[in-house]
Each structure stands twice: as structure tokens, then as C-alpha cells.
Amino acid sequence: MATNSTTRHAALSVAVDLVIFTVRDGTLQVLLIERGKDPFRGMSALPGGYVREGETLDHAARRELAEETSVSSPQLHLEQLRAYGDPARDPRGRVISIAYLALCPGLPEPVAGTDAHAARWAGIHDAAATTLAFDHAAILNDALEQARSRLEYTTGAAAFCAEPFTVTDLRLVYEAVWGLPLDPSNFRRKVTRAASFIEPTGGRRLHFGRPAALYRRGPAQFLSPPLLRAPDITRSGSDDPATAQNRPASG
């Protein structure tokens, strides 16, 4: 905030990149586009775009999200992940990218964006095995860990569920995002006891067996007590918390 302007660079732009997650068919999926122009033409990438003049970062992210999902934005969970600013991350020049994480209920179908590119839902395993443009593989990785962490400490999992939803719907979200099977009985106990996580609508959904009670999202944003994953065998290692985004918290 107080350096001589001689060190300021000339060509610089700021973009937002979106990691849009959804859960469909019990699988965590991410929205990928196929780039229609260079650089990385024809390669898969995260959706995104430049921040416009006079526009908030959050607004730019919401705008891009609406363009890609064609869903009324205010419904969707959207939060900033972090900034990526390696000087070499974009061959066209210096582009700082602010990554956002969006959690969406199962959306109709892959939607074509306004730009000349094809959009598709990719399973998280497929996406991780795909070579992505720019540093999007790293962004996706950070976003995935952020999402997994969010499910532990916040009520964000419900953002994946279209209302009304059942406890089983919610559990399938956890299982898809964490990639773990959960005990249905213990899961029910935890989510129903957590204050203001979910609220019964009074309705029921009929499939085949016993009808399931329906719920809507409650007002709580944080889960107390948190709904932790397995006793942290995967997390107590020597990872860097600043890089492995908020495994407990951040963004």
C-alpha cells in the first residue's frame, strides 16, 4: 500500500475462476469447460472470466456462475477460495485469479455458457485425472479440500440439496464429497441433534420402503459439534495448512 510506483507493472488483469461442485447420482461433479481459443485451446479448464471495471470480485463470480449454470444465483452457495498469482500461470501475461467455490444442488444438465465453449459435468475422479489448463489443477485440488472441510464445520452440505430433502439425501452428499461410506444411523443422530442444521417440513417422500421425512435448511451456518471425518489419519501428517486450504478453516 506504500511502494514507489516504479515497481508497478504495466499489463495486469484480474480474473475469477469458479469451481462449481454438485452432487449427482451419488457422485461429486465439477463443471468444466472446453476452451475455445488459445492459450490451451481445446483443453479442459475451470469456468471463469475477467473482473470488469467497477465490479466487485464477488459480483464477478456471481455473474460467471449465473452464466454457466443459468440458475438464479442468490440461491447458490458461493464463497471465495483464495487468490492465485504466480507470474507464469498465464502465458498471455500477468493475470491474478481469484478462485471461488460454489456448491450447487443437482442441476438440470450441462449448460452451454455465453462464450463459445462447451460445458460439462465431470466426475471428480475424472477431473483429477484430466490435464487442466493454467494452474486449474491446483485450484481444483484446493477447492476440493475446502469443500470437504466445509462439510465438517459448516452446514454447507445442505447447499448441495434441493429443498425439500431427506436425511439420506444429505448423507449421500457427505459420502460423495468425502468419498467415504457413513453409518446411516449415527449420521442421522448427528445432523438431527446439531442445532438448526435442518428443520422438518412435516412432509414425507414416498419411494418404496418407509416414507422419509422431509427437511429444509436451517438458519445455522456452523455445525456444533462439528461432523468430523475419520480420526484424521489422512490429515495429521506434515501437510502445509496454508496450502492445503483450510482443512480446518480458511479461504
Next chain:
Amino acid sequence: MATNSTTRHAALSVAVDLVIFTVRDGTLQVLLIERGKDPFRGMSALPGGYVREGETLDHAARRELAEETSVSSPQLHLEQLRAYGDPARDPRGRVISIAYLALCPGLPEPVAGTDAHAARWAGIHDAAATTLAFDHAAILNDALEQARSRLEYTTGAAAFCAEPFTVTDLRLVYEAVWGLPLDPSNFRRKVTRAASFIEPTGGRRLHFGRPAALYRRGPAQFLSPPLLRAPDITRSGSDDPATAQNRPASG
């Protein structure tokens, strides 16, 4: 990443702002500078500066941190907090700021930076009551919550302690950052049982009473089980997790 360049703005710069925390005399303190030039001349602000050409965001933050604290950087805990990009946040024009959070052991004394400004340690309560330049009050607030959350889920608290340190030293850090008294007995049990949080050096420190065993930081980055604050009365409300940085996580 794929918008027509007509919407790109002309004058744009990227800065880093640092929230440098330390614990001295049992109090959480933050490094503030007094601005030597407009805008906000004479007002308190967070230290920071423009990102230089060809420079990584992390590098810019480390550079500023070294300038302000005159301490060999690699020692200090430094992590990105998030980006702030309100178009009106800087009256000079569009400046995107990437905020960083630094956790430092008690440093010698307020150090003057390379720029023409005075630096000082401010108690967190004083700082919160001070009118800060730009949107630095919001950044400080987010950083404080991030730091508090980090102490729950990571071993970051040890970054506040110069090695070797005692369990009491570590407890005083938690008490200062959380602003809560902790039970010494239960605290000791938790930190000594948490895997690889702290390791005994074998040495002892003599003051007056019984000599205290000395410890160094262990290799673990995450605390399992986490060391949670009170049963979340302050957190289970209706806050926005994306704004109130990672109370659980994320950030």
C-alpha cells in the same frame, strides 16, 4: 479467463496487506503502521505494498514481512487469507489486495520499515477501536477470526512461541488469541496427547516454582483431535462462513 478484452480496465494494481500477529505480555498484538502519505496520511493501517513485476504473491508477502519485522522470514508462519477487491476500497484507483496472515513469536521491539512510516505493536482491542485506513478494519477482523480458528484445528499456535517453550507459554497464546481463560490441567492433557504437536527437548526452565519442561514444535500441522473453543455459543449463530473466514474452516 475468456472474456472480450474490451471490458478490461486500464489502471489496476495488486497489493499485499499483512496482518502480523504476535503475543506479548499475554496480549494479542498486531503490527500497525502510521501512513506517511496520502491517502489516509497520518492514519493507522496494516503494512503492505504493491506486488512487483514477476513476483509471486507469497514472495511479495514474505518481502513485506521481512521489511516490517526485520526477522528472517522462513521461520515465520505466513499464509494467505483472501483477496479484497471492492472497486472503492482505494481512492487512488482500482487496487486488488491480497491479505496475508502472519503469526510471529514475541519480537524485539516495534521496527521501523523501509518506507517513511512508523510501525508499532497495537493490542488487538486497541486496534479494533482504531479507525484504520482503506478496508483494513474488515481485513483485520477476518484475520483475527482466521487466527482463532487456526488455533483450533492446526498447530499454528506454536508459531507464536519462540523455541524452546513451555506448556504454559503455549496456553498463554491460546488465552490471548481466544480471549478466554483455559484450564491449565486439561490444556496440558490435550496438547501433550495430540500427536506430534509439541516434542520435549529434555531441558527445563527455572523461574520460581517447580521447573517447567521445555518443548519444541513437532512435525504435525493439524491437530487431531482439534482443540475446540467453548461449545460454540458464539459460532452457531447466523454468521456467513464465507465472510467470517473459516471459523471452522477455510480458509
Next chain:
DNA sequence: ATAATAGTGTCTGTAAGACATTATATA
């Protein structure tokens, strides 16, 4: 001895994991 600080042990309540059991629907 007394004061001061460090460290251990015990009791109790909460919550999680494992898993048996009951409830209510469809075919």
C-alpha cells in the same frame, strides 16, 4: 516453612462408532 508454579489423577457428562431392532411403505 511458605509461596509459587508445574504436573498428575479422578470423576462425570457428552458424544461418537458399532450394530441390533423396530417402523412403514411397495410389489
Next chain:
DNA sequence: TATATAATGTCTTACAGACACTATTAT
């Protein structure tokens, strides 16, 4: 009826909060 899914209950273990008690130093 058999089958499938939803929901409740029980047992055990782990851990946190509260707090009594012991240990080791300086004065």
C-alpha cells in the same frame, strides 16, 4: 407375504470439563 428403506435404541469407548491432589523450586 417378502423386500426395501427409514428411524430408533443400546452398548461401549474416547475425550472434555471440573477440580482435587502431588511435585519441585525460590525465598
